[in-house]
Amino acid sequence: MKFLCLECNTAMEFKETATPDQGSLTAIFECPDCFAEFAMHMNPWETQMLKSLNVQLGGKSEAAQPMQMVRSFLSEKNPDNLTSEAPTGSIEGGGKCPFSSAVAEAFQEPAATGPVWTPEALERLERVPSFVRSMAKSSIEEFARENGHTEITTEVMDTARGNFGM
Amino acid sequence: MKTYKDLPADGGSNIVGQVTEQVNRLQRRLASVNHTVAIMSGKGGVGKSSVTANLASALRLRGQSVGVVDADINGPSIAKMMGVRGEQIDYGIDGVKPAISPLGVKVMSMDLFLKDDETPVLWESQTQRDAFTWRGTMEMSALREFLSDTEWGTLDYLLIDLPPGADRLPNLVDLLPNLGGALVVTIPSGVSQLVVKKSLTMAKKLLNAPVIGVVENMAAYVCADCGKTENLFPSGHTEEMARQFDVSLLGQIPFDPRISIAADEGIAFVDQYRDTPAGQTFFGITDEIRMFFK
């Protein structure tokens, strides 16, 4: 797919991916001349296709991490093996794939009505290693929703943690 | 208005380029592997994984450097059979370090990523229906990662334990354009032979690699008391089939309960029981494979 700004007759460029709604991913494109933007909403099917191929929108500035697809999208993983971020510099320059992490993170976003994180709780979440962070985040949110908390405080985190046996 | 051809790329995503890069990465990795051998079967449960694991160990005992990829993403069993289930795997400098069996076979399997033996392979997706639709693609991506992101180093042999059936063969061809050959495992029952014929036909048609030969498993039973060999099924069918398809019958492995016991304990049967008829047959097949690539 390619996109053209009809106004300027210029090829539009990929800008960023945005929070999906119900399993769909949104890609935002921008015209480099007039800065007009538009959003492309992918259906869950297309979103899943990108996931399964482990390709990223917006081109590849950095190489994928080793076993990235397996590590990102396997539901229940062995907690001891490769659940952390790969050391940077692995596999030909390495680095992390902005698209898969965008997808992974995007899918963990709380629903519009979901619980809100207090700044303290968020700060503590930041200290969780980045790869497990999104998983931890979504588990805690789910816990909060199930237990009727509209706000996630550090106390809620503690209870959640006790609950998961973390 | 500018047309598709006038525009430089797909808005900067270059999906095709990325997929090409994945292919290149795979080829760079496998460049240091001398022979890649796929082990396939028509039916499930005929002993494909047991054969793979024991051939890997036998090759190793013959002084070869060996790796095994468990391409049975949904029903991984190689890690357990090779005694590396639950092994800690880690990042190396250029990928992930494989698990290493007591004999020194390098192993990569989905098993190593799962929490425990009961955990099924489930992919994250919005609904389980989506997960089902995309399962095949996810599995192939996982296999591609196993092949390309494992630090195999220099190998004489890389054995690939395929899932049963021929469904995944076409994708495998895309992943492994340099496949050295395929080995077909069968048991001497009528049903199994029928299915294996289909797989052989598929393999011959699809693979741009030769079929190294057929291995007949559970061919006969050796009585532990008197050493007499009894056939479990009417014999001769596999020879006939091999002749019909013009492939060689590499060996007939007798039924031996110790194969199963050793596998459960993660012990290499071929090492522990070298001098049994089954052990000797595994070494015989190993030598046939090495002859094939000479």
Ligand SMILES: Nc1ncnc2c1ncn2[C@@H]1O[C@H](COP(=O)(O)OP(=O)(O)OP(=O)(O)O)[C@@H](O)[C@H]1O
């Ligand atoms: N020659 C043999 N003698 C005795 N038991 C055997 C023999 N070969 C395999 N087995 C046993 O048969 C069972 C199936 O074998 P295995 O798992 O190797 O088959 P498979 O073809 O890989 O199965 P799947 O299709 O599930 O992957 C195992 O319990 C194994 O230990």
Ligand SMILES: [Mg+2]
């Ligand atoms: Mg198997």
Ligand SMILES: [Zn+2]
């Ligand atoms: Zn414009």
Ligand SMILES: [Zn+2]
């Ligand atoms: Zn007897």
